[in-house]
Amino acid sequence: MANHLANLLTSVETEPVFLAVGSHRHILDCLGPLTGSMIEEKAPLVKVYGTLDEPLNAKNLHQRMELIKEQHPDSIEIAIDASLGPADDLGMVKLFQGALQPGKALSRRLEPVGDYYITGIVASQDDKPKLGKSSFGSLTHVYHMARLISDAVSIWYKSSNRLHNP
Numbered sequence: 001m002a003n004h005l006a007n008l009l010t011s012v013e014t015e016p017v018f019l020a021v022g023s024h025r026h027i028l029d030c031l032g033p034l035t036g037s038m039i040e041e042k043a044p045l046v047k048v049y050g051t052l053d054e055p056l057n058a059k060n061l062h063q064r065m066e067l068i069k070e071q072h073p074d075s076i077e078i079a080i081d082a083s084l085g086p087a088d089d090l091g092m093v094k095l096f097q098g099a100l101q102p103g104k105a106l107s108r109r110l111e112p113v114g115d116y117y118i119t120g121i122v123a124s125q126d127d128k129p130k131l132g133k134s135s136f137g138s139l140t141h142v143y144h145m146a147r148l149i150s151d152a153v154s155i156w157y158k159s160s161n162r163l164h165n166p
Helices: 002-009 031-042 061-071 125-130 139-164
Strands: 017-020 047-049 077-085 093-097 116-124
Touching: 002 093, 002 139, 017 031, 017 061, 031 047, 031 077, 031 139, 077 125, 093 139, 116 125, 116 139
Parallel strands: 017 047, 017 077, 077 116
Antiparallel strands: 093 116
């Protein structure tokens, strides 16, 4: 994952902005905020929005994205969010080019965010009817994926900083 981020961000002139989308109130939807908090701890100088203390969620997404775009007008945006997938993909982390469509698992229409996005498969498509229950699901996969993504961002950041500041 760190190598993929490094390859992706090699030609980027400005520091990227990480958008960790999700809710701290639901186990399976906390991948984004948990990852954002972990990134803040491991690489405090990385620009990350969406943490357990200040989630970037359906209620505030539009307003916060306007502010983020004002503060970082030319930055590449990398969104991070939980997603559904085939049962065999549970626990997988995937990186895509294009905008993330947050809220899609719950059939919510939220504005697309990011130039790239990282998703972690937290549940299968068959689990969709159970997703509204905050107690549904296990924190285990969510935690391990958040750790993997935050480690990758930290490794990328530290290696890119060494290149720019010998």
